Amino acid sequence: MAIFTAGCIPQTSKAREIRDNVYKLAKHDLDSSAMKISVRKSPTCINFIAFLPKDSIEKENILKKVSECEEDSVIIFELDYKKVAVVCKDKKIIDYILDKPEEFAKDRGLKTVFVDNAKGVKLVSFNLDSDARETKAGFLSLGFTAILTSAIFFSGYQYMLDIKVNKAKQLTLVKQYKNIIKKEFSKTKNITKKVDIVSMLEKVETLTKQTNSTLQQIKYDEGSFCVEVKTPQINTLLAMLPKNISIKQSDLKKDIVQYCYEKI
Amino acid sequence: MRKYNLAIVFILILLTISVSAYFFYLDIIYKDKIIKNDVKQLSALNNLAKKSIIKYADKKEMLKKTTEYNQIIQELNLDAIASKKKNEIIIQGTIHNNLSYILLKRLLNIIKNDEVTLISTCIGQKCTKDNYGFLIRFRPYLLKLK
Numbered sequence: 001m002a003i004f005t006a007g008c009i010p011q012t013s014k015a016r017e018i019r020d021n022v023y024k025l026a027k028h029d030l031d032s033s034a035m036k037i038s039v040r041k042s043p044t045c046i047n048f049i050a051f052l053p054k055d056s057i058e059k060e061n062i063l064k065k066v067s068e069c070e071e072d073s074v075i076i077f078e079l080d081y082k083k084v085a086v087v088c089k090d091k092k093i094i095d096y097i098l099d100k101p102e103e104f105a106k107d108r109g110l111k112t113v114f115v116d117n118a119k120g121v122k123l124v125s126f127n128l129d130s131d132a133r134e135t136k137a138g139f140l141s142l143g144f145t146a147i148l149t150s151a152i153f154f155s156g157y158q159y160m161l162d163i164k165v166n167k168a169k170q171l172t173l174v175k176q177y178k179n180i181i182k183k184e185f186s187k188t189k190n191i192t193k194k195v196d197i198v199s200m201l202e203k204v205e206t207l208t209k210q211t212n213s214t215l216q217q218i219k220y221d222e223g224s225f226c227v228e229v230k231t232p233q234i235n236t237l238l239a240m241l242p243k244n245i246s247i248k249q250s251d252l253k254k255d256i257v258q259y260c261y262e263k264i
Numbered sequence: 265m266r267k268y269n270l271a272i273v274f275i276l277i278l279l280t281i282s283v284s285a286y287f288f289y290l291d292i293i294y295k296d297k298i299i300k301n302d303v304k305q306l307s308a309l310n311n312l313a314k315k316s317i318i319k320y321a322d323k324k325e326m327l328k329k330t331t332e333y334n335q336i337i338q339e340l341n342l343d344a345i346a347s348k349k350k351n352e353i354i355i356q357g358t359i360h361n362n363l364s365y366i367l368l369k370r371l372l373n374i375i376k377n378d379e380v381t382l383i384s385t386c387i388g389q390k391c392t393k394d395n396y397g398f399l400i401r402f403r404p405y406l407l408k409l410k
Contacts (some may be wrong), residue, residue, distance in 0.1 A: 145278060152285045159292045166299040173306035180313040188318045191405050195382050197372045217388035228388070 003052060004079055005029035006062075006086045006096040008045040018046060023128050026050035033129035038063055038121055042091040049086065049093075053125055055079065061120030065113055067091050074105040077115040085112075200225055200261070211237040216256065226260040320351065321404040329353060329380075329404045336374060340367045344398070352383060352401050358394040359387070368398055380404045 009021040018039060026035050030052055037050040040063035047063050057079060065075045069088040074097070076085040085101030086093050087110070097104050105112045197220055204227050208215055213231035220226075226248065231237045234255055238247065241259060249258040321329060326348050333346035333355060342364060344357020359365050368387070375382060383401040391399045 141274070145281070149281055149285075152281070152288075156285075156288055156292060159289075159296065163292065163296050163299060166296065166303055170299055170302050170306060173303060173310060177306060177310050177313060180310060184313060184316060187316070191318050191320070191381050193381065194376055196376060197382070197385055198369050198376070201369060201372075201387075215388055217386065217390060219384070219386045219388075219391075220382070221384040221386075 001031045002029045002096075002098060003055070003082075004050065004084060004096065004098075006047070006049040006093045008042070008047050008092050008094070011041075011045055019126070020128070022048045022050065023126070034125070034127040036123035036125045038123050040064070040067055040121075042067055044090070044092055047091075047093045051079070051123065057117060057123070059117050059120035059122055061115050061117050062086060064120065065115050066093055069113070071111060073111040073113055074101050075113045075115055076101045076105075077117060195220065207237070207240060211240065213237060223263075224260055226258060228256065228258045230254075230256050315408075317408050319406055319408070321406055325406065326351075326353065326404060336371065340371060342367050342371060344371075352403050353380075355400045356392050356397065358392070358397045372400070375400065375402060378404075379407060 005026050007025055009018065009025065012018060012021075022037055022039060023035075026037065026048070027033060030050060032052055034053045035050045036053055036055070036057075037048060038060050039046055039048045041047075047066050049060060049062055051057055060077075062075055062077055066086065066088045069075070069091055072087070072089045074085045074087055076083055078084075083101055084099075085097040085104070087095040087097065102112060104110075200220075201218065204215070204218060207213075208229055208231075211229075211231050211233050213229040213233075216228040216230055218225075218227050228249075229237070232255060234250065234257060237257055238250065241247070244262050245259050246262060247257065247259045249256070330346050330348045330353055333353060337344050337346060337355070337357070342357055343360065344355055346353055346355045348354075355371070357364075357368070359368065372385070380402040381404075383403060385398070385400050387398045389396060391397050
């Protein structure tokens, strides 16, 4: 398992494709889904370098040196108190060396360049696996929330419909109840209506006595109370009749008066 | 940091939804409970109201009432008779003198205070076949207060 990796990927302007390609190659060499990387364009391809996230290196100046290399050279730098290197040819990384880079260069007669990473480009950390996992989890929880909210509001709506039905039922019942009570009350009132015929008779008697008349007939029928009298003083009787009385018949020849009480 | 902020916002949204949903349901359930109770009570009241507390006497009761009135007439010593005709009880009698007229008034008072509906009363001439008589029509009813 390598502690860092470097290489060159085909030219493309698509950022996602560059990221995916670097990730694929580096993941294989580093055997880790998390990493810190840096990329830089060269005339023929895109150079990249990748480190494990736990490594102390935060900035790199290596790819800058690669873009400057005119002849084959070994670019050496320090990683975890150990010298490592990348091999460059025509501004392109062709290999990386994890052990004794100086000896490697000497054996092959290559030029060596030492890199100071302190003033370099900041490395970018990323983990496509965890990104994918997080996205999945995000979508799942979002979906779950959407389903939950919809379920809550749907069941709430159903409940509200239920209330509407019950409310309509309540209104109908109230109306029905009022009608029944009204009907029953008027029915009971009609049946239990009391008519004080005796007091009416007494009133009629007084009037009859005062005018020396004779009672012919007294008739009560469905709310009307009518009296027929024979009187010698017909005009006096007519004058004495109270206001709520209507005269039905008055026969001067026969001395007969028929009058009715409007309401009793 | 940005990731945490998003998570906090997400949790807050969920929390808001849960709290509002809780109160939303609480309100609905409370209202529904009240209305359901009302509907139940109203149904019971309607059933109770439909049962009349008053009804006209049936044939058996009418016969009983007729006998009762004939007894009263006898006790009052009135020249009259009570008879049942269809749904009504008819009392017809003769007025011979002032005493019979006073007794008639007593009978009318008894009718007024009894559980009967007065339909018509005729006192004097042309009310019966007699020269001076009376005819009273009424209908007994029953109160069911229990």
